[in-house]
Amino acid sequence: MTDIVSAAWVADHREDVRIVDVRDAWEYDGLGHLPGAVNVPFDTFRTGEGEAGMLPSEDDWAAILSAAGVTADTDVVAYDDHHGVFAARFLVTAELLGHDPARLHLLDGDFSSWQLERETTSETPEVASTEYTVSPPDSSPLVGPDEVAAAADDPEAVLVDTREDEEYAEGHIPGAVLLDWRDLVDDETRGLLPREEALDVLESVGIVPEKRVVLYCNTARRISHTYVVLRHLGFETVDFYEGSLTEWEAEDRPLATGLDD
Missing domain, CATH: 3.40.250.10 (Rhodanese-like domain)
Structure with a gap:
């Protein structure tokens, strides 16, 4: 991983x-x-x-x-x-x-x-180009909107919105919990919170390793960070809604408002 x-x-x-x-x-x-x-x-x-x-x-x-x-x-x-x-x-x-x-x-x-x-440089390294070939994986964490909607009603899953409070309050997928991706970042080190602190933050909103986690934001940038963090922390089932709210809203699917769903 x-x-x-x-x-x-x-x-x-x-x-x-x-x-x-x-x-x-x-x-x-x-x-x-x-x-x-x-x-x-x-x-x-x-x-x-x-x-x-x-x-x-x-x-x-x-x-x-x-x-x-x-x-x-x-x-x-x-x-x-x-x-x-x-x-x-x-x-x-x-x-x-x-x-x-x-x-x-x-x-x-x-x-x-x-x-x-640590040292930095302004020198651009000489890099020999390669012939990279894309080989799509046999399985993928990608999910579509129907799977996302089903996850919101699944007691064994937790649907996670990784945007800011204001964005969540303005409109989110019904049943989603709020976890601003930055809540897992240490402002001083600019990196990941210490492991136990990160797990405590996640557990406080119901994100635990025993559950399937489904992530979304607006355009799948912020969930990328949360996805990497969760996998790094040992979460085994983390699904990734690539379309996120951009696709959800384009399909005119329902939204909830407010900080309390």
């Missing part, structure tokens, strides 16, 4: 992994980046034209990873400067399009936390 790794781990393994910086090119070039990191800006792999929500096409994704020097056997570490939420989306995209989850890693923290204690 995709895991979360420390800055020390990345520093020790950077010769053996492909580090991917998903910030804008001006940040990568102008503010510096982790040594050895290649730049794959978020907007280059984010699309609204694919059949599955915002996922890029298989051809586009193969071209992106090929240019980044990634092969099917490459271990990839991704980071951003927003507590990992954009980087998590890169990694979830890789998983959904068939890259081995065991080879996908999210930096615990982000560029800002890294540069406080």
Whole structure:
């Protein structure tokens, strides 16, 4: 499964992994980046034209990873400067399009936390391109709106809205509990809360490992972070509503309002 790794781990393994910086090119070039990191800006792999929500096409994704020097056997570490939420989306995209989850890693923290204690560079590494081939997985955590609606009424499942309080109050899928994705982030370290604290936060809203968890937000970016965190914490059944509220509302499905569903 995709895991979360420390800055020390990345520093020790950077010769053996492909580090991917998903910030804008001006940040990568102008503010510096982790040594050895290649730049794959978020907007280059984010699309609204694919059949599955915002996922890029298989051809586009193969071209992106090929240019980044990634092969099917490459271990990839991704980071951003927003507590990992954009980087998590890169990694979830890789998983959904068939890259081995065991080879996908999210930096615990982000560029800002890294540069406080470790070196950065403005040098762009020379990377030999590859011929990456997308191999869709046999099984997927992706679910559609009918499965989401059913999960809201299933006592063995918990439907989770990972947006902010105000967004949830304005309109959410009936039966969903609220968990702002940032509630699992430590503001000081800019990374994941300590394990027991994170589990306590999750349990406080009914998210426990024994239940099937179904995640949604607006466009599947924020749930990417929560998905990676839950899998890292050992949750085995985590489903991913790629269409999220964008699709739900487009199909004119019902919404609940207020903070108490």
